[in-house]
Amino acid sequence: MERTDSLDAVFDPASVAIAGVASTQEGLSSPGQRYVDYLLQYGFKGKIYPLHPKGGEFCGLPVYANIKEVPGPVDQLISCIPAARVKELITDCAARGVKAVVLHTAGFSETGREEGRQLEAEVVRLAQAGSMRLVGPNCMGAYHPKAGLSIGYDLPCEGGRMALICQSGSNAIFLIRAAAERGVRFSKVISYGNACDIDESDLMEYFVQDSETDMVAAYIEGVKDGRRFREVIHKLSAVKPVVVLKAGCGTAGQRAAASHTGSLAGSDTAWNAILSQANVIRVYSLNELVDMMVALQFMRAPQGNRVVILGVGGGVSVLATDECSAAGFVVPPLPPEIKQELSRAIASDAGAMLSNPIDFPFWLSGEEKYREILRSLLEWEGIDLFLFLAPLRHTELELATYLPILDYQLNNIIKVAAGSSKPMAVVIDYLATGESWLAASGVQRRCYEAGLPVYHSTASAFKAVARLCRYRRSAQNYAMDG
Amino acid sequence: MERTDSLDAVFDPASVAIAGVASTQEGLSSPGQRYVDYLLQYGFKGKIYPLHPKGGEFCGLPVYANIKEVPGPVDQLISCIPAARVKELITDCAARGVKAVVLHTAGFSETGREEGRQLEAEVVRLAQAGSMRLVGPNCMGAYHPKAGLSIGYDLPCEGGRMALICQSGSNAIFLIRAAAERGVRFSKVISYGNACDIDESDLMEYFVQDSETDMVAAYIEGVKDGRRFREVIHKLSAVKPVVVLKAGCGTAGQRAAASHTGSLAGSDTAWNAILSQANVIRVYSLNELVDMMVALQFMRAPQGNRVVILGVGGGVSVLATDECSAAGFVVPPLPPEIKQELSRAIASDAGAMLSNPIDFPFWLSGEEKYREILRSLLEWEGIDLFLFLAPLRHTELELATYLPILDYQLNNIIKVAAGSSKPMAVVIDYLATGESWLAASGVQRRCYEAGLPVYHSTASAFKAVARLCRYRRSAQNYAMDG
Numbered sequence: 008m009e010r011t012d013s014l015d016a017v018f019d020p021a022s023v024a025i026a027g028v029a030s031t032q033e034g035l036s037s038p039g040q041r042y043v044d045y046l047l048q049y050g051f052k053g054k055i056y057p058l059h060p061k062g063g064e065f066c067g068l069p070v071y072a073n074i075k076e077v078p079g080p081v082d083q084l085i086s087c088i089p090a091a092r093v094k095e096l097i098t099d100c101a102a103r104g105v106k107a108v109v110l111h112t113a114g115f116s117e118t119g120r121e122e123g124r125q126l127e128a129e130v131v132r133l134a135q136a137g138s139m140r141l142v143g144p145n146c147m148g149a150y151h152p153k154a155g156l157s158i159g160y161d162l163p164c165e166g167g168r169m170a171l172i173c174q175s176g177s178n179a180i181f182l183i184r185a186a187a188e189r190g191v192r193f194s195k196v197i198s199y200g201n202a203c204d205i206d207e208s209d210l211m212e213y214f215v216q217d218s219e220t221d222m223v224a225a226y227i228e229g230v231k232d233g234r235r236f237r238e239v240i241h242k243l244s245a246v247k248p249v250v251v252l253k254a255g256c257g258t259a260g261q262r263a264a265a266s267h268t269g270s271l272a273g274s275d276t277a278w279n280a281i282l283s284q285a286n287v288i289r290v291y292s293l294n295e296l297v298d299m300m301v302a303l304q305f306m307r308a309p310q311g312n313r314v315v316i317l318g319v320g321g322g323v324s325v326l327a328t329d330e331c332s333a334a335g336f337v338v339p340p341l342p343p344e345i346k347q348e349l350s351r352a353i354a355s356d357a358g359a360m361l362s363n364p365i366d367f368p369f370w371l372s373g374e375e376k377y378r379e380i381l382r383s384l385l386e387w388e389g390i391d392l393f394l395f396l397a398p399l400r401h402t403e404l405e406l407a408t409y410l411p412i413l414d415y416q417l418n419n420i421i422k423v424a425a426g427s428s429k430p431m432a433v434v435i436d437y438l439a440t441g442e443s444w445l446a447a448s449g450v451q452r453r454c455y456e457a458g459l460p461v462y463h464s465t466a467s468a469f470k471a472v473a474r475l476c477r478y479r480r481s482a483q484n485y486a487m488d489g
Numbered sequence: 490m491e492r493t494d495s496l497d498a499v500f501d502p503a504s505v506a507i508a509g510v511a512s513t514q515e516g517l518s519s520p521g522q523r524y525v526d527y528l529l530q531y532g533f534k535g536k537i538y539p540l541h542p543k544g545g546e547f548c549g550l551p552v553y554a555n556i557k558e559v560p561g562p563v564d565q566l567i568s569c570i571p572a573a574r575v576k577e578l579i580t581d582c583a584a585r586g587v588k589a590v591v592l593h594t595a596g597f598s599e600t601g602r603e604e605g606r607q608l609e610a611e612v613v614r615l616a617q618a619g620s621m622r623l624v625g626p627n628c629m630g631a632y633h634p635k636a637g638l639s640i641g642y643d644l645p646c647e648g649g650r651m652a653l654i655c656q657s658g659s660n661a662i663f664l665i666r667a668a669a670e671r672g673v674r675f676s677k678v679i680s681y682g683n684a685c686d687i688d689e690s691d692l693m694e695y696f697v698q699d700s701e702t703d704m705v706a707a708y709i710e711g712v713k714d715g716r717r718f719r720e721v722i723h724k725l726s727a728v729k730p731v732v733v734l735k736a737g738c739g740t741a742g743q744r745a746a747a748s749h750t751g752s753l754a755g756s757d758t759a760w761n762a763i764l765s766q767a768n769v770i771r772v773y774s775l776n777e778l779v780d781m782m783v784a785l786q787f788m789r790a791p792q793g794n795r796v797v798i799l800g801v802g803g804g805v806s807v808l809a810t811d812e813c814s815a816a817g818f819v820v821p822p823l824p825p826e827i828k829q830e831l832s833r834a835i836a837s838d839a840g841a842m843l844s845n846p847i848d849f850p851f852w853l854s855g856e857e858k859y860r861e862i863l864r865s866l867l868e869w870e871g872i873d874l875f876l877f878l879a880p881l882r883h884t885e886l887e888l889a890t891y892l893p894i895l896d897y898q899l900n901n902i903i904k905v906a907a908g909s910s911k912p913m914a915v916v917i918d919y920l921a922t923g924e925s926w927l928a929a930s931g932v933q934r935r936c937y938e939a940g941l942p943v944y945h946s947t948a949s950a951f952k953a954v955a956r957l958c959r960y961r962r963s964a965q966n967y968a969m970d971g
Contacts, residue, residue, distance in 0.1 A: 180882065322658070
């Protein structure tokens, strides 16, 4: 049996049992109840078997006292019972022919106590004896929207082409939500916690083949088998772009990772070597990971480092130019022809910046004229990337005036972008207020629906684009060498 | 006459005339109309004189055809008329004894055209001949909440102790709003555009003496008289902390600054030398500037670099630890006594991190016990700074469960903080969704009302704290040397 075949029961089970579907004192839902509810809400087509010693009914489904009483075969079991009762559960699952167990249950090696480590080792031994695969413990399991599996509410129901391997459950949910806001959709996501059996290498191996997945993002706290990891990540990166956030760097971070998922974090230097040799994109924060997913899903890498910046607001444009330069890009002056075209299009240049960056009162020139100017900018041989700055720092009152202007701009940019092969990016630098965010969210959606990548600052946009360029260049060299 | 005395008409006018109170075709308010409305909305106590050739009435005030017809003395005039008519206006203002003119009007040296430069020079000459001071052109003017002056809607009506000198108007408004969300309140803010007369040095000189101001933040695109600037910023920094965001670095940024406010940006190396010699805190983005204002208003500098991190969520805590280390801080392991105290307080350590960072199910232990633990952490000699992580990445549904927990924590942290001299910081790392932001906004307000500084990421918190520490150390050495 190929080890990765057995991951089918993790991502595509025909039936799921949930152990620990308990009612809580406070009337809030328990983790077990939530897993049942996710399957129902996300449209899981297979059988769902809630388990609890007290029996009864939950969400219209019969609750079975234990796994032995379930009437049909069970591909996957999700354990939400206390650690002390997991050994017995695993034995029962093996007897019933369960193929994979997701151990949401915590209290194993991550406690740092010897009992926890021993318990985890015994659970692994029992599972292996029963030919079962384990996810976790101390994890959330699989989100596979196409199959109706989820690990939280309000995650997109539609699938995409990005896979995410994430050791931390809460970070997995953050990443899915934050990336979804910017249009990224996922093929499969897995939160795998302590990685006592299925680990990052098994998962990467799985995604080498997975036909639903074009790109792979990963949040990893530690790796136990460094040699295998190095082999597998090379294999994966050779066929699909891979971006990794390695957490638990430095002494304190390593101790934190050990305490969180029982991971041996490894030295930062070793990680750098492994990742750069495999042409894996390395990022350093959750937000950078989201930015990189956006770049991978929505952007072609620019052919060079020359940028034209179309801004709204002078101060914003000046700072954007600084951030562009700091990231190694250049903002060349406009050629005289385009400058003249801009000048001719408006009556007065008061308050306008007809250079590069451009801050241009386009609404004075008419839509057709505006699109002509945009086309001139995009077709200009002197640039490789078009950046549109859409700051949203307005109050409700001001948004009434500003949003129609932004709409006008975006409509025309989207129209022109459709006929151009030049890479584009949009920066929506919004103020942290409710109104500004709501407006930003709408603009963001319009952008990603038109296939445009959105970033939340110029600095983060250029960081992601620079990484994309480096990655594509290396991938090309790699392909030529190979 | 001391040059700074004449800034009283800029910040504390007894009467303000607004030229160009035009009605617009679209029914939206014109800039001139908005300035009148700001004075009314923010409770300006002096005389308000709207001007427009057509006369009539606006907001219940008579509109005068021009400055000559205004019945009383005018301290400040705000010009919202086209550049071509500004010379005549200045001559009329001089004849009427106006003390200061705010030139909201653009279309001068920032256009890069010779006519614009000449016009600006002539306007300056006319103003000087009439003993008038000029703000701008191409600016927003003064926000002085105590005096009822504003440059936008929805800025705080109450004043504070932070001054802001900001060459860009839109950045000034962003900075006021973003900082206000985190509790920063301003004594006086000025957007001064092309700085044809009143420049950053005049303003810094003014704030040396200003009794309403304890700290000064500045966004500067360029300086014309480098020697004077160097002298004045030394003088200011010797008595009040100063933080500067220098925009227009690099060739492209300098060209952008020239196009935006006609500024000569100066080399980055020269700026570094000037600012570091004067012990001025240098930052590199608007968000870093806001973070630094928060640190200056709300934080004592920690005595050392040892941090205890109390988190919610394992993955969040691991990353926070990495970011802390990257910024040069250390996260020492908890001493055995405190570890035992934590262990004793909960029934099971499953899912908890009883190390440092700490992810602790405090709600199981009772409020009094929780406060005892917090006090032990704060009193522990091994740390210099207490960091509380409050990630808000939740959907509306989850917030119903999570917010009461966060409230419980914050209530107790605020109570314990009141009795401790150890510096504290709160990181609210919120997801960019409406619900999460609304919740974050409320939590944020509770924190700053209790005097706690709030940051939006661990990395940005530590960057600001590191700068605060460096600044305080240098200020101490400076005081000892002097």
